[in-house]
Amino acid sequence: MTVPRPANRKKIKDKDFELIQAINSGQFDRFPDLVKRYEQKLYNFSLRMCRDAADAEDTVQETFLNVFRYLKNFRYETKFKNWLYRVAASTCIKKRRKSKFAPERELSLDEFFPQDEAEVPDQVPKWALLPLDKLLNDELLDKINEAIFTLPEKYRLVIVLRDIEGFSTAETAQILNLSDANVKVRLHRARLFLRDKLKGYFENE
């Protein structure tokens, strides 16, 4: 779970620093505080990755058990949250291989670039012009979640980490062990895929 680094690397003191130091110094009764801090975020992350609620629960539990097992190896070289999501992402990927998910496929840029004359837009559609609060409703939020579920996993992981969880390109690259360039390519294709789904939804509304 850790990458070898120079021994004198500066420790990152984030909001979890003291709690993790306490747990690692033997105060294991404080581990539930760490769980409380992240259970909702990890539950939603896992739900977006697994789709199935029971699988998401298993994944969160497995993630926290892994965190407990490997917390002693955490070297404060990244924010704890980034390390936690690295554990969570790898737990989700392992879980996925044992379960049913959206078919894995490559998304190519060409499929999203308007080529035929009929597809080339000539004006900004209403859904991209209206104020966000005028547009948002429960049905649309369901559609967005549904569209995210239909993304192939490798693209879904990136868009969930970048646009929903709010990690930067560099942090996402570190969590998923990818290059920055690879994260950018996957993110762009994932967004274009969602854009097409939303376009379809609004055109048929």
Place this chain on the structure above:
Amino acid sequence: MNKDEHDHKHCLELFQKLSEYLDNELDEVTCKDIEKHVKDCVPCFVCLQTLKRTVDLCKQAENRPVPKDFSKKLKEAIQNMPKTPPAG
């Protein structure tokens, strides 16, 4: 540039970079190039606006509350863990 004059080569080149543009990850020259291009190219302007809206909407994706019995189950699983993590 109107719909019929849509210059695919330059458009496709910029189309690849629209997410990086929205994320402020491009150099100034490329940013200016995109801004200049979308001023005259309606299809690319529409692409940019709809992509931006997609990102805004994606950020609104709602988080669901953790099921009540799950928090309890998780707490029990943690209580049943060995009190000291394995060495290493």
